[in-house]
Amino acid sequence: MKYIRIIITSLIFLLILISSYGLYKNFYINTKYKSVVFHDNIHFDFQFLRTLSLSVCQMADINECFATARQIESGNFESWYDQWYATAQRIHTTATQALENGHTISAQSAFLRASNYYRTSEFYLHSNPHDPRIREASQKSHICFTQAIALMKPYIIPVKIPYESTTLPGYFYMVDNKKRPTIIMQTGLDGTQEELYCYAQEAIKRGYHVLTFEGPGQGYVLREQGIPFRPDWEVVIRSVVDFIITRTEVDSSQLILYGLSLGGYLTPRGASGDNRIKILITNGGFYDLVAAQATFEGTTKNAFIEDIKKNEITFDQTIQKKMKSNLAIKFFFEHGMFSFDAKTPSELMLKCAAYTLENHAHLIKSITLIVDAEKEKPVFQGQAQHIYNHLTCPKTYMLFTDSEAAGFHCQIGALLFSTQRIFDWLDQTLAATSSKISLN
Numbered sequence: 260m261k262y263i264r265i266i267i268t269s270l271i272f273l274l275i276l277i278s279s280y281g282l283y284k285n286f287y288i289n290t291k292y293k294s295v296v297f298h299d300n301i302h303f304d305f306q307f308l309r310t311l312s313l314s315v316c317q318m319a320d321i322n323e324c325f326a327t328a329r330q331i332e333s334g335n336f337e338s339w340y341d342q343w344y345a346t347a348q349r350i351h352t353t354a355t356q357a358l359e360n361g362h363t364i365s366a367q368s369a370f371l372r373a374s375n376y377y378r379t380s381e382f383y384l385h386s387n388p389h390d391p392r393i394r395e396a397s398q399k400s401h402i403c404f405t406q407a408i409a410l411m412k413p414y415i416i417p418v419k420i421p422y423e424s425t426t427l428p429g430y431f432y433m434v435d436n437k438k439r440p441t442i443i444m445q446t447g448l449d450g451t452q453e454e455l456y457c458y459a460q461e462a463i464k465r466g467y468h469v470l471t472f473e474g475p476g477q478g479y480v481l482r483e484q485g486i487p488f489r490p491d492w493e494v495v496i497r498s499v500v501d502f503i504i505t506r507t508e509v510d511s512s513q514l515i516l517y518g519l520s521l522g523g524y525l526t527p528r529g530a531s532g533d534n535r536i537k538i539l540i541t542n543g544g545f546y547d548l549v550a551a552q553a554t555f556e557g558t559t560k561n562a563f564i565e566d567i568k569k570n571e572i573t574f575d576q577t578i579q580k581k582m583k584s585n586l587a588i589k590f591f592f593e594h595g596m597f598s599f600d601a602k603t604p605s606e607l608m609l610k611c612a613a614y615t616l617e618n619h620a621h622l623i624k625s626i627t628l629i630v631d632a633e634k635e636k637p638v639f640q641g642q643a644q645h646i647y648n649h650l651t652c653p654k655t656y657m658l659f660t661d662s663e664a665a666g667f668h669c670q671i672g673a674l675l676f677s678t679q680r681i682f683d684w685l686d687q688t689l690a691a692t693s694s695k696i697s698l699n
Contacts, residue, residue, distance in 0.1 A: 295307060296325065296328040299333055299334075300333040300334050302586045303331070303339065305671070306382060307328050308671055308672050310324055310343075310379045312672045312674055313454070313674075315674055315675055316371075317367075317372070318371045318375040318456060318457065327343055327345075327346045328342075330342045331343075334586055336386075339383050343377075344376075344380040344392075347376035347377040347400075348373075350373040351370075351377075351403060353365075353373075354366050354369030354370040354373055354407075358406075358410075363410050366410060368407075370403045371403070371404070371407045373399075373403040374400045374403035375454070377396045377399045380396050381396035383590060385593045385597040386589075386593045393482060394482050394483070397482045397483075405417060413433050413435065418430065418470075418502075420472055421501075422474075422498040425484060427474055427480060427498070427499070428452070428472065428473055428480065429452070429470055429473070429502075430459075430471050430472075431469070431503075432463050433508060434467070438509065438510045439508065439509070439513075440466075440467055440468070440513035440514075441509045441510065441514055442462050442468070442517055443469075443470050443499055443500070443515065443517070444458060444462075444472075444517045445471065445518050445526065446478070446519055446522055447520030447523070448521040448598065449594055450478070450519070451479070452471040452472060452473045455471045458517075458678060461675070467685075475488055476488030476489070476598045481598055487600035488599050490615075491532075492526070493528055496516065496526075496529030496530065496536070497532060497533050500535050504535070512537065513537055513538075514536055516529060516536045516539050517540040518540070518542065518544070519669050520543040522541075522542075522544070523543040523643070524545050524614060524616070526539060526540075526541055526544075527619070527623060528616060528619055530623050530627075531616070531619040531620065531622040531623050532619075534624050537692070538625055538626045538627070538688060539623065539625040540685070541627070541646065542669050542677075543630070543635070543643070543668055543669045544646065545642040545645075546615070546617075546646045548614045549608075550617075551642060568609070571603070574604065592604050599611075616646060616649065620646065620650055621649065621651050623652050625652060626652065627650055628655045628685075629644075629650075629654065629655070630657050630659070630681065631656065631659070632658070632667060633659065633660045633666040634666040634667055635667075635668045644656065655688075657681070657684065659673070
């Protein structure tokens with residue numbers, strides 16, 4: 260039947276489009292891709308690169324990562340967990356011993372690495388949201404990170420952001436006690452705010468205070484509070500901005516909002532409802548999740564949604580069968596149902612329909628930088644460009660390419676080059692904005 264063909268084909272596109280760091284199909288398309296470790300498994304290979312890439316800020320050590328990865332059975336989620344968790348435990352023990360012996364620099368580095376390895380270990384465990392290993396590894400990752408930052412200067416302060424009837428966790432990275440421009444930074448679908456440590460470090464070197472946070476559906480908020488994603492991220496951003504402008508170190512006239520991956524959708528949606536955001540940076544993301552894949556299939560968003568509604572059982576059975584043989588589909592639906600609080604694949608897809616910038620993009624008043632990556636263009640169908648085209652605010656489009664070794668989604672593996680270009684643009688934009696203000 261036609262609807263089954265549309266559903267099956269679109270799934271491949273959809274799972275890649277929404278996944279935080281999921282450039283799965285893109286590796287297939289790019290014939291220049293060379294495996295790092297998992298020669299028959301591009302999905303594991305990408306997640307390995309993601310963990311390894313944080314070595315630039317001491318959150319990984321190169322041969323620790325390679326030695327761990329070589330012990331993993333390719334495609335085996337349990338093996339992935341076992342080996343990364345074992346490495347995390349070993350480095351955690353090293354950190355604790357170093358601290359007890361008064362070696363604070365060594366302890367700081369080891370706690371950072373253990374935090375990253377614990378995060379990596381539970382990445383593929385989400386088929387059962389109640390698996391106790393998810394929370395255990397998440398908690399240990401969080402604990403190790405907080406132990407590391409307690410030993411650091413400049414200061415990184417854990418904060419709690421009031422949000423509805425609860426709080427959201429955050430870290431405030433301070434250059435000093437002076438009033439400065441401040442970047443509010445967030446991750447996407449399957450990341451944690453601790454992963455943003457490297458990005459924040461590059462920002463504070465350049466004189467920016469940074470607030471990282473996790474919202475509904477992300478990291479600690481999902482695992483500890485059980486709060487799933489919501490499409491109207493403007494509600495979340497208003498709470499975060501309300502909080503950060505109360506700090507005396509923050510120049511509330513120079514607030515920057517930076518979102519990576521799914522955060523490339525969440526932050527524009529957030530900025531559309533809060534004009535206190537003066538500069539917006541999106542790195543990966545989409546304009547309208549379901550409309551994009553519907554267009555790809557030659558149909559409309561409404562028609563695609565109606566097909567799923569009319570045939571939910573068949574849709575779910577098809578997906579469940581595919582999950583048994585396709586790692587990409589398995590991960591997307593397991594993590595997607597976990598983080599969106601969906602009981603079935605069809606329910607997850609129907610919830611995705613609300614994730615759109617339609618009727619919101621034109622409300623953004625911030626000076627905006629849209630960051631795109633060459634290798635995700637075939638998959639994302641020009642979604643970064645699509646966001647750019649719908650903006651009516653001052654805007655810039657920035658493309659990272661394969662020839663620069665920065666063509667992957669969110670420039671994974673090229674963090675230093677990515678932050679160089681993005682923060683140089685930010686420096687210049689702020690300087691130009693301040694100059695205009697001073698002349699008036």
